[in-house]
Amino acid sequence: MTEAQVKAASNKVLCTVSHIQPLTPTVQQVILTPKAPVEFKAGQYLQIYLSDTDKRPFSIACAPGFTYQGQPALELQIGGTVTDNYASQALAHLTEHCSNNQEVLVQVGLGEAFWHEESSRPIILLAGGTGFSYVHSIASAIANADVKRPVQLYWGLRHPQAGYAEAELAAWQASHSEYQLNVVVQEPDAQWTGRTGLVHQAVLDDHADLAGFDIYIAGPFAMVGVVRDAFLAQGAQRTQMYADAFAWL
Ligand SMILES: Cc1cc2nc3c(=O)[nH]c(=O)nc-3n(C[C@H](O)[C@H](O)[C@H](O)COP(=O)(O)OP(=O)(O)OC[C@H]3O[C@@H](n4cnc5c(N)ncnc54)[C@H](O)[C@@H]3O)c2cc1C
Structure with missing residues (x-):
């Protein structure tokens, strides 16, 4: 097997870093x-x-079929602060390779928490902070497939300014009558008039019984652990809860 064939078999591929731009002061679109x-x-x-x-x-962050400047492409949404080495070192690597026009090696198509399009159950999409990247991919695929099942998207933000993608969120919400968007801010400022608190608590407040839902979850590990226990206690079925962080907890 050639080196190219080995890489193809393992879904590893070299990529050009085509574009990096800020979505917020701390989150970059790549x-x-x-x-x-x-x-x-x-x-x-x-x-x-x-x-x-x-x-x-x-x-x-994108759905399959995403293109950039007419080419098949992959979108990432990476939150990085100077104190977060995990993300900021990856962003530094990507930024350097973008500037130098060098390729980066990635392995694609990992994880078991993918969207189950075949299910007919209503969907809860739950994101904490930059866990929105994962939710963005599934929400984009739902929009592309023109699915008319009930979808409830919950996005928990530390501050109101941590949010982005307002136009897409509005378009998804307008796409059908049973699409519900809930942005929940943990530390609101005086201007914030929406929901407040921890995002998973909003789901628990809205749904006395979570048994009938497919639930897709991403965010800080601490959040995912709390969500798993609280949702199971409120009827959610473990086989209908999807989060790659479960493998790390
Ligand atoms: C497979 C995988 C994929 C990943 N993908 C990405 C990615 O695409 N982009 C990226 O930047 N990082 C990614 N990460 C890293 C990790 O998910 C992020 O570090 C994390 O999402 C950062 O969250 P935040 O700081 O934005 O959330 P925060 O701002 O800390 O929290 C946002 C909200 O989450 C809720 N929350 C937070 N903590 C708790 C808690 N203890 N209990 C209850 N609720 C809580 C609250 O509602 C809070 O307002 C990935 C990790 C893995 C393992």
Whole structure:
């Protein structure tokens, strides 16, 4: 097998870092253009190789079929502060390779928390902070497939200013009558008039019984652990709850 064939078999591919732009002061949108076709499902993640032994997982933010400047592409949404080495080192790697016009190696199509399009159950999409990247992929796929099942999207933000993608959120909400958007702010300012508190508490307040839902979850590990226990206690079925963080908890 040639090196190219080995990489294809493991879904590893070299990508050009085509574009990096801020979505907020701490979250960057990154567009990667793969040098060969890649396959993934909505809700899967990729790993960026910073070195042979150091690879970091990030949700693929787009749905399959996404293009950038007419080419098949991958979107990432990475939150990085100077105190968060996990993300900021990956962003530094991507930024350097973008500036130098060098390729980065990624492994695509990882994870078991992908969207189950075949299910007929109503859907809860739950994001904490940059867990929105994962939810963005599934919500984009739902929009592309023109699915008319009830969808309830909950996005928990530390501050009102942590949000982005307002136009897409509004379009998804307007797409059908049973699409409900809930942005929940933990530390609101005086201008914030929406929901407040922890995002999973909003779900618990809205649904006395979670048994009938497919529930897709991403966010800080501490949040995902809390959500798993609280939702199971309120009727959610473990087989209908999807989060790659479960594998790390
Ligand atoms: C497979 C995988 C994929 C990943 N993909 C990405 C990615 O695409 N982009 C990225 O930047 N990082 C990614 N990460 C890293 C990780 O998910 C992020 O570090 C995390 O989402 C950061 O959250 P935040 O700081 O934005 O949330 P915060 O701002 O800390 O929290 C946002 C909201 O989450 C809720 N919350 C937070 N903590 C708790 C808690 N303890 N209990 C209850 N609710 C809580 C609250 O509602 C809060 O307002 C990934 C990790 C893995 C393993």
